Amino acid sequence: MTVEVHSTEPIERERFSASIRRLKEFWALYKTSKIGMFGLLLVLAFIVIALLAPWVAPYDPRALVGRPFLPPMEGHPLGTDQVGRDIYSQLLWGSRISLMVGLLASAFSVAIGTAIGLLSGYFRGPLDSILMRITDLFITLPSIPLMLILAAILGRSVWNIIFVIAITGWTGTARMVRAQTLSIKERPYVEAARSVGARDSQIMFRHILPNIVPLIFANAIVGIVNAILSESGLSFLGLGDPTKPSWGLILRYANEAGAMATGRLWFIIPPGVCIMLIAIGFAFSSYSLDEILNPRLRERRG
Amino acid sequence: MPVLEVEGLVTHYLTKQGPVDAVSGVSFTVDAGQTFGLAGESGCGKTTIALSIMGLLPSNGRVMGGRIILDGEDLLGKDEKELREVRWRKVSIVFQGAMNALNPVINVGEQIAEVIIEKEGVRKDEAWNRVRELFDLVELEPDRVTDYPHEFSGGMRQRVMIAMALANYPKLVIADEPITALDVIVQNQILDLMKNLQGRLNLSQILITHDLSVIAETCDKVGIMYAGKLMEYGEAAPIFKTPLHPYTSALIGAYPSIVGEKRDLKFIPGAPPNLINPPTGCRFHPRCPHAQEICGQEEPEYREESLGHYTACHFVEELRDTLRLGGH
Numbered sequence: 001m002t003v004e005v006h007s008t009e010p011i012e013r014e015r016f017s018a019s020i021r022r023l024k025e026f027w028a029l030y031k032t033s034k035i036g037m038f039g040l041l042l043v044l045a046f047i048v049i050a051l052l053a054p055w056v057a058p059y060d061p062r063a064l065v066g067r068p069f070l071p072p073m074e075g076h077p078l079g080t081d082q083v084g085r086d087i088y089s090q091l092l093w094g095s096r097i098s099l100m101v102g103l104l105a106s107a108f109s110v111a112i113g114t115a116i117g118l119l120s121g122y123f124r125g126p127l128d129s130i131l132m133r134i135t136d137l138f139i140t141l142p143s144i145p146l147m148l149i150l151a152a153i154l155g156r157s158v159w160n161i162i163f164v165i166a167i168t169g170w171t172g173t174a175r176m177v178r179a180q181t182l183s184i185k186e187r188p189y190v191e192a193a194r195s196v197g198a199r200d201s202q203i204m205f206r207h208i209l210p211n212i213v214p215l216i217f218a219n220a221i222v223g224i225v226n227a228i229l230s231e232s233g234l235s236f237l238g239l240g241d242p243t244k245p246s247w248g249l250i251l252r253y254a255n256e257a258g259a260m261a262t263g264r265l266w267f268i269i270p271p272g273v274c275i276m277l278i279a280i281g282f283a284f285s286s287y288s289l290d291e292i293l294n295p296r297l298r299e300r301r302g
Numbered sequence: 303m304p305v306l307e308v309e310g311l312v313t314h315y316l317t318k319q320g321p322v323d324a325v326s327g328v329s330f331t332v333d334a335g336q337t338f339g340l341a342g343e344s345g346c347g348k349t350t351i352a353l354s355i356m357g358l359l360p361s362n363g364r365v366m367g368g369r370i371i372l373d374g375e376d377l378l379g380k381d382e383k384e385l386r387e388v389r390w391r392k393v394s395i396v397f398q399g400a401m402n403a404l405n406p407v408i409n410v411g412e413q414i415a416e417v418i419i420e421k422e423g424v425r426k427d428e429a430w431n432r433v434r435e436l437f438d439l440v441e442l443e444p445d446r447v448t449d450y451p452h453e454f455s456g457g458m459r460q461r462v463m464i465a466m467a468l469a470n471y472p473k474l475v476i477a478d479e480p481i482t483a484l485d486v487i488v489q490n491q492i493l494d495l496m497k498n499l500q501g502r503l504n505l506s507q508i509l510i511t512h513d514l515s516v517i518a519e520t521c522d523k524v525g526i527m528y529a530g531k532l533m534e535y536g537e538a539a540p541i542f543k544t545p546l547h548p549y550t551s552a553l554i555g556a557y558p559s560i561v562g563e564k565r566d567l568k569f570i571p572g573a574p575p576n577l578i579n580p581p582t583g584c585r586f587h588p589r590c591p592h593a594q595e596i597c598g599q600e601e602p603e604y605r606e607e608s609l610g611h612y613t614a615c616h617f618v619e620e621l622r623d624t625l626r627l628g629g630h
C-alpha cells in the first residue's frame with residue numbers, strides 16, 4: 001500500500017465545493033418550478049418589508065398621527081384607525097410580528113416534535129408508550145380553546161403567543177418523525193453502523209436524523225403557515241401583544257370600529273390580503289421544496 | 303493454524319411459536335489465508351452463523367451452545383464491550399445487499415473514516431488518509447471518497463463495503479451474499495478483487511452464498527448446510543468431484559455447468575422445513591430421493607469419511623457411486 005500521504009485540507013476543500021455544487025443543483029431544480037419561485041418571491045418580499053419597516057413606514061405605528069377614521073389620502077395611503085394611527089405603517093410593521101411568530105413558533109414546535117418523535121421511535125418500549133400517550137393527549141386537546149386559556153393565563157406578549165403555538169403544534173411532527181425513525185432504524189445501514197460500534201446518540205443524530213431532515217423541513221414550513229394564521233387569530237381575539245402592531249391586531253381594531261358595517265374596506269382588506277399572501281408564499285415554497293426533496297415526486301416531474 | 307474454530311454451534315431464535323432451531327451443532331474451521339464457503343438454500347442458517355460469530359444476533363437470537371474461537375479467544379464468553387473490541391479489528395462483515403448498507407445522506411468516505419476513528423481513536427486526517435488507501439486497495443478512485451452512495455454503481459458500492467470491512471485490517475472477513483444483486487460481469491470483478499485482496503493481506507474469509515459455482519471457483523473449504531445443520535464439510539475439490547451426501551449432489555445438479563454436455567437441471571422437490579419442528583431423523587429425509595425408513599427415525603452420525611471430509615448420511619457407502627455419477 002503505497003499511497004502518498006494527503007493532508008485533510010484538500011478533502012475539506014473538496015467537501016466544501018461539493019456542497020456548493022449540490023446547492024447549485026438544488027437551485028437549478030427549484031428555479032424550474034413557477035409556483036415555487038412565486039412563493040419564494042412573496043416570502044422574500046415580506047422579509048424585505050419586515051427588515052426595512054422602520055425606514056419605509058412613514059409613521060410610528062403606535063403614534064397618534066392624524067384624525068381618527070381618515071380615509072385613504074396623501075400621507076395616509078390606508079387612512080387612520082379609530083384613534084388616529086396610520087394603518088399603512090401598522091401594516092408594514094405587522095409583517096415583523098407575523099414573520100417572527102411564524103418562524104420561531106414553527107422552529108420550536110418542530111424541535112419539540114422532532115426530539116419526541118426521534119426518542120420515541122428509536123427507543124420504543126415504555127418510553128415510546130409514555131411519549132406517544134402524551135402526544136395523543138395533546139392531539140385530542142382542542143387547540144384553539146387551549147390557546148385561548150394559555151394566552152389568557154400567561155398574559156399578552158409575543159413570546160407567550162409563540163410558546164402557545166409551539167406547545168399546541170408539535171404533535172403532527174412528532175408522529176411523523178416517529179414513523180420515519182421506526183422505518184429508518186431497521187435499514188441495513190443503521191444495523192451496519194451499530195455493528196461497527198456506533199452509540200445510540202451517534203446513530204440517532206448521525207444516521208437517522210439526517211435522513212428525516214427533508215421531512216422535518218417540509219413540516220417546518222407548513223408549521224410556519226399554521227403559526228402565522230394562529231397568531232393572526234389570537235391577535236384578532238385580543239390575546240396578542242397590544243403594544244406590537246400585527247395584522248391580526250389591525251383586523252381587531254377594524255372589527256371593534258365596525259369597519260365592515262361602515263364600508264371602510266381599506267381597513268380590513270390589506271391586512272387580510274397580507275396574511276393570505278404570506279401564507280401562500282410559504283405554502284407554495286414548501287410545495288416545490290417537497291417536490292425536490294422527495295425523490296418520488298421529483299421523478300414524476302420528469 | 304486456524305483463525306476461526308466453530309465447534310458445535312447451536313443458535314436459536316425465540317419466537318411466540320417456540321424456539322427456532324436455526325443452527326444446530328455446526329462445526330468448522332477457517333485457516334489463515336483461506337476461504338471457507340458456506341452454501342445452502344435460503345433460510346438454512348448461513349446468515350445466522352455469521353451473526354453468531356459477529357455477536358450481532360437480533361434481540362431474540364440466542365447462542366445456546368458450542369464454542370467460537372477466533373484467533374485463540376473464545377468469543378461466546380465475551381460481553382458486548384469486549385465484543386466491540388473484536389468486531390472490525392479482528393473480524394468484519396460485508397453485509398448482504400450493499401445497496402442498502404450505506405447511509406444515503408453521508409458521503410462514503412466519512413462513513414468509513416468514522417469506523418476508523420471509532421475503533422482506533424486516530425486523528426481525522428489520518429483516518430481520511432486510510433480511507434484513500436482503502437479506496438486504492440479496492441480499485442476505486444481515491445478522489446471519490448467525498449461522493450455519496452447514490453453516485454456509485456452497484457458494483458462500486460460493493461467495493462466501498464469491502465473497503466469498509468477492511469478498515470481496521472481484520473484477520474477474518476465474513477462476506478454475506480456479497481455479489482447476489484450484481485450482474486455477472488461485476489460479480490466476477492468483485493470475486494477477483496476479493497481473491498486478490500486475500501492474497502495481499504493474508505485475509506481469511508467466510509463466503510456465504512447460495513451459488514455453488516462461486517464457491518467452487520473461490521473456496522478452499524466448503525460447508526453445505528441444510529436446515530441448520532452441516533450436511534457435508536471438507537475440502538472444496540473432493541466435495542464437488544465426489545459428493546457424499548444426496549443433498550450436496552442435488553444442489554450441484556441444480557446448477558448449470560458451462561463446460562461438459564448439456565443436461566436438464568434437476569430441482570429439489572419440496573421446500574426447506576420449518577425449524578420450529580424440524581423433521582425427525584435426517585433433516586433432509588422428506589426431500590431426499592434415496593430416503594429409506596431409517597432416515598426418518600435415526601439421525602445419521604456426522605463423521606469423517608475420508609481425511610477432512612465429513613458428512614452425515616446413513617447410506618454413504620451405498621450411494622457413493624450413484625452420487626458421483628450425478629444420479630439423484
